[in-house]
Amino acid sequence: MSYAQSEVDVFIDVPKLNEAVARLGAQITRDYQGKEITVIAIMKGALPFAMDLLRNINGPVSLEVLGCSSYQGTETTGEVRITYDVTKPLAGRHLLVVEDIIDTGLTMKFLLENLQARHPASIKVCTLLEKPSRAKTKVQIDYKGLVIEDKFVVGYGLDFDEKYRNLPYIGVIKGTD
Ligand code: 5GP
Numbered sequence: 001m002s003y004a005q006s007e008v009d010v011f012i013d014v015p016k017l018n019e020a021v022a023r024l025g026a027q028i029t030r031d032y033q034g035k036e037i038t039v040i041a042i043m044k045g046a047l048p049f050a051m052d053l054l055r056n057i058n059g060p061v062s063l064e065v066l067g068c069s070s071y072q073g074t075e076t077t078g079e080v081r082i083t084y085d086v087t088k089p090l091a092g093r094h095l096l097v098v099e100d101i102i103d104t105g106l107t108m109k110f111l112l113e114n115l116q117a118r119h120p121a122s123i124k125v126c127t128l129l130e131k132p133s134r135a136k137t138k139v140q141i142d143y144k145g146l147v148i149e150d151k152f153v154v155g156y157g158l159d160f161d162e163k164y165r166n167l168p169y170i171g172v173i174k175g176t177d
Helices: 004-006 012-030 047-055 105-118
Strands: 006-010 037-043 061-070 081-086 094-102 122-130 143-147 170-173
Touching: 004 012, 012 047, 012 122, 012 143, 037 047, 037 105, 047 061, 047 094, 061 105, 081 105, 094 105, 105 122
Parallel strands: 037 061, 037 094, 094 122, 122 143
Antiparallel strands: 006 170, 061 081
């Protein structure tokens, strides 16, 4: 048994993730015909998903990464800060924000307000996972991979204390379910 299997139960396996990513890529390809997309991958959690998604978009794409983190203990206020910003101006571009999971929605609300202020031509949101039962604010989600119940998940970019980002599947840490 691998290190990961001994600590994390599989919740969404690799074939199911691949299927979701392929479906999202096909939808995005269809919707953006004739337009160049600027993908904004939110660090660190969304990186594996964003890279797989890029390979499933059949059209011109440029890639930016943006790091953000919530101030500790301020989940309710949704106070978020940008820890690493994009390197190119976003004015006039078609932005596709790619996130790993939308939980309370407060991070995405902050990001959308921040990005909107940079005058893009359009902004859409793609998230691999959504936990609607935890929503504290309504946020726009244009492309949604999978809806999950209120569980703390790790793997495929998602961490617990920086661990488990390298798992190829989404799982739940044993004993926490
Ligand atoms: P929100 O602002 O929507 O509450 O939270 C979004 C961020 O919280 C995600 O980008 C992610 O970093 C973290 N998060 C929310 N739920 C989970 C989870 O189940 N597992 C992990 N590893 N991170 C989560």
